[in-house]
Amino acid sequence: MIPPIADNFVAGETAPEAIDRALELDERGVSTILNLLGEHYERPEPAAEDRDAYVRLIEDLDDAGVEACVSVKPSQLGLDLGKSTFRSNLETVVETAAERDAFVWIDMENHETTDATLDAFEALATTHEWTVGVCLQANLKRTRKDLARLIDVPGKFRLVKGAYDEPEDISYTRKARVNEEYRELLRYALANRERGIAVGSHDPAMIEHAGALAAEHGADFEIQMLMGVREPAQFDLAADYDVYQYVPYGDRWLSYFYRRVAERRENALFAVRAALGV
Numbered sequence: 001m002i003p004p005i006a007d008n009f010v011a012g013e014t015a016p017e018a019i020d021r022a023l024e025l026d027e028r029g030v031s032t033i034l035n036l037l038g039e040h041y042e043r044p045e046p047a048a049e050d051r052d053a054y055v056r057l058i059e060d061l062d063d064a065g066v067e068a069c070v071s072v073k074p075s076q077l078g079l080d081l082g083k084s085t086f087r088s089n090l091e092t093v094v095e096t097a098a099e100r101d102a103f104v105w106i107d108m109e110n111h112e113t114t115d116a117t118l119d120a121f122e123a124l125a126t127t128h129e130w131t132v133g134v135c136l137q138a139n140l141k142r143t144r145k146d147l148a149r150l151i152d153v154p155g156k157f158r159l160v161k162g163a164y165d166e167p168e169d170i171s172y173t174r175k176a177r178v179n180e181e182y183r184e185l186l187r188y189a190l191a192n193r194e195r196g197i198a199v200g201s202h203d204p205a206m207i208e209h210a211g212a213l214a215a216e217h218g219a220d221f222e223i224q225m226l227m228g229v230r231e232p233a234q235f236d237l238a239a240d241y242d243v244y245q246y247v248p249y250g251d252r253w254l255s256y257f258y259r260r261v262a263e264r265r266e267n268a269l270f271a272v273r274a275a276l277g278v
């Protein structure tokens with residue numbers, strides 16, 4: 001069982017708990033992106049297990065009548081073992097999604113994985129139109145070019161600021177510069193496509209910026225936020241936008257929970273209050 005200190009950020013250890021969370025959010029007008037926690041496998045077996053778990057999850061979500069949307073990590077599907085292992089596992093998940101009218105997001109990990117991740121996205125989004133999305137990180141200097149190259153691919157893009165510490169020669173390290181880049185990526189994306197853009201950010205300034213650009217260009221965008229972060233705002237925003245909550249689950253929750261607590265004071269206070277029951 002997930003202890004109270006972590007259960008604000010993680011739905012549970014099992015798929016049924018994650019599906020219950022999706023049903024609850026659905027009733028409140030927020031859609032769900034489910035992520036089975038797991039990354040950096042050194043053997044093919046756990047990557048194949050997670051692939052099969054995603055296949056079952058997509059089928060179970062569909063059977064439960066919830067819009068099925070999942071997010072996978074490349075290293076969880078075997079990228080550390082080689083591109084072909086990753087591609088073949090991802091293809092299986094995407095094929096199931098295509099059969100079930102579901103959607104597969106591909107999370108972006110550190111810069112060493114960017115090329116392999118974008119190549120897999122491009123290939124699968126071309127063969128399974130509007131079934132796959134990929135995350136793009138504003139802190140990487142290459143992202144403007146990547147977005148321009150992929151702008152006509154029939155898939156979605158989740159724009160985020162970037163969660164990984166990257167080398168200075170290839171990334172923006174100042175927060176203000178990352179924010180500036182994020183605004184520019186939003187501008188380019190919303191000026192050049194009518195749909196398929198996701199704002200993966202809790203930042204009210206970026207959401208407002210996206211709203212203004214979308215109105216100017218007649219484009220559409222969705223908002224994605226993490227479970228346990230600005231939840232009241234997620235429910236409020238759902239009155240005007242498509243809002244998705246990224247919901248992690250699974251028994252490997254500890255390192256994900258530490259990351260959330262380490263990245264922000266509010267999250268640490270939230271967790272301590274939950275633990276003390278105050």
Ligand code: FAD
Nearest residue numbers: 107108135160161162163200201202203224225226246266
């Ligand atoms: P920040 O720049 O951290 O904060 C900006 C403002 O947002 C703050 O000033 C505050 O007003 C508000 N805010 C932020 N956090 C809180 C909080 N806890 N409580 C209250 N207000 C808050 N990164 C990757 O590298 N790869 C991925 O695949 C990836 N997927 C993601 C998927 C989703 C759905 C989301 C939401 C993020 C994802 N990220 C991913 C993480 C992302 O890169 C950022 O590290 C993370 O979202 C923090 O940046 P931010 O834009 O939310 O806001």
